[in-house]
């Protein structure tokens with residue numbers, strides 16, 4: 312698998328990192344590619360036989376797994392992104408999965424094939440990432456008895472819960488670092504604690520990111536809509552990748568500064584960012600802080616291009632992350648009814664339509680990026696223009712101008728076990744609905760505790 316000039320150097324037991332080193336002992340690069348620094352689950356490059364890399368152009372390279380899994384996944388992407396694809400169902404599916412740029416291999420090792428995919432975290436400064444496996448069964452219909460038993464043993468509650476957190480990392484505003492959780496965390500969650508497990512992903516150590524929950528639910532509903540309108544594919548052991556921006560935008564800091572529970576370090580960062588955003592970025596202290604943030608960005612995310620954009624934009628006073636987040640704990644959750652999300656059960660919560668501010672689209676980072684070079688299409692734009700009116704607008708939820716103003720992604724990934732089908736994917740739909748119900752409950756709980764603390 313690896314180039315002959317490259318060796319794997321195992322770190323001490325307990326570490327899951329393996330260094331790639333060349334014959335001179337320097338950190339080696341596979342044609343400039345490096346192990347994906349922000350991978351939260353799955354097979355890891357250098358640890359497992361196959362894994363995930365990042366190309367210098369920012370795309371993700373997923374090593375094609377041994378047959379039948381790998382070729383099945385390649386075929387899936389080839390079919391969905393076929394140039395002559397005219398199937399409306401597959402065209403819509405493109406909006407919910409990473410963009411696909413074909414297969415890739417290093418010139419030195421042409422037989423070592425990779426799927427070249429959009430890095431769905433690339434536009435984030437501090438990407439908080441969660442991988443959730445969906446469905447009531449994580450083995451496919453052709454799995455051996457041994458594989459079935461292995462999968463059931465790993466999480467016997469899969470059938471009842473319908474989803475499993477495989478891994479996540481959350482940007483902690485207090486410490487300025489990412490907290491990570493591996494698959495053992497997800498497996499430790501039972502029916503009564505799965506809500507707390509999910510809530511952890513949206514908790515930045517200072518407050519619950521209700522805005523990110525809400526926006527994620529909007530995306531999940533779009534995916535649910537796709538699933539309920541298709542009956543040609545069945546997904547097993549496939550995941551949803553959740554991403555939200557962990558770096559609050561400067562426009563949100565005023566409310567942060569009013570929050571009495573915020574500690575000095577967070578306060579200081581907030582003030583520094585405010586200074587730099589209001590044109591006082593030349594101040595020495597702010598620059599030092601900026602340098603620290605840049606370094607952290609590079610450390611936590613290979614997406615150096617994005618980190619550079621952020622740096623430049625901060626220097627010019629332009630916000631890469633010009634979004635308005637809800638940092639104010641007085642914002643109550645805004646829950647609509649079960650039928651909207653398709654949730655299995657839900658408690659109605661009060662609405663607060665006044666809280667979310669509209670966004671100045673000119674500040675969107677996507678505005679400044681030439682995606683056409685890589686994509687040749689505007690699938691993301693299409694995804695964002697998706698079925699708000701029929702799905703939610705009629706049912707009294709927030710308008711699209713409110714849900715679109717957040718840096719949130721929810722994409723389906725991992726298609727090694729996708730099969731043709733002639734019916735709805737009940738297992739996946741069950742998992743999506745339950746996931747939505749639990750997210751709703753988190754918002755309800757937050758709204759209730761907010762109400763009781765003010766009364």
Ligand SMILES: Nc1ncnc2c1ncn2[C@@H]1O[C@H](COP(=O)(O)OP(=O)(O)OP(=O)(O)O)[C@@H](O)[C@H]1O
Nearest residue numbers: 350351352353354371409428429430431432442725
């Ligand atoms: N397109 C992508 N953009 C960003 N990160 C990605 C992307 N695809 C995969 N990842 C990262 O890699 C991880 C594993 O991806 P994936 O599930 O496709 O790999 P896998 O090896 O097939 O997983 P498993 O072992 O569960 O079968 C994800 O949790 C995510 O952190």
Ligand SMILES: O=P(O)(O)O[C@@H]1[C@H](O)[C@H](O)[C@@H](OP(=O)(O)O)[C@H](OP(=O)(O)O)[C@H]1O
Nearest residue numbers: 353354380449462465477494547548727728
């Ligand atoms: O979460 P863990 O403990 O890493 O377990 C892995 C996880 O269940 C993967 O989904 C599975 O790959 P598939 O879904 O593709 O079967 C893999 O099977 P594998 O060991 O056969 O690669 C398991 O090892």
